[in-house]
Amino acid sequence: MKNQAYRMALLFDFYGDMLTDRQKEFFDLYYNEDLSLAEIAENYDITRQGVRDVIVRAEGIMQELEDKTGIIRRFQKMQSQLSDIDRFADSIMEMNDQRGSGDPAIEGLCRQIKDTVAQMKQE
Incomplete structure (x- = not known):
């Protein structure tokens, strides 16, 4: 799990600016602030699945950019x-x-x- 968190931190450091403000916010809360999906959902008055979808989409965007550019x-x-x-x-x-x-x-x-x-x- 630590490798996954480290990988996500690198992706965010290199490609975070390519995300929408909402994606950045949810990603930061989930990975850096260690909030659960339920906590984020409650704070933003959306479903837990909605939060998960935003985070998964952000991960996908950043991973795709890394696959294409190889910067990391x-x-x-x-x-x-x-x-x-x-x-x-x-x-x-x-x-x-x-x-x-x-x-x-x-x-x-x-x-x-x-x-x-x-x-x-x-x-």
Whole structure:
């Protein structure tokens, strides 16, 4: 269930703006605020099935967008590659230190790489 919630959170982060205001609201209440379908239905004076239909439709729209664009898949791959680059920079710095004198230019460049990777991961 946690994987499903994480997946839905990613979909919402990337594609939530493509939903109607009502879809956004119900999706947020259900997944982020952890309200039940019955609680949402009661607050909006509609049926539980009506709430479910809105949420299922929102999930479908976002999943279809991901199937067509693959943005989340590419984002996750990029995050993995950035982690690899960060580890490679660590390895280069370690090898530089093991060689005795340790070239400060190499260390400086590795630190720049690591800083750039950190910035890219935050964006």
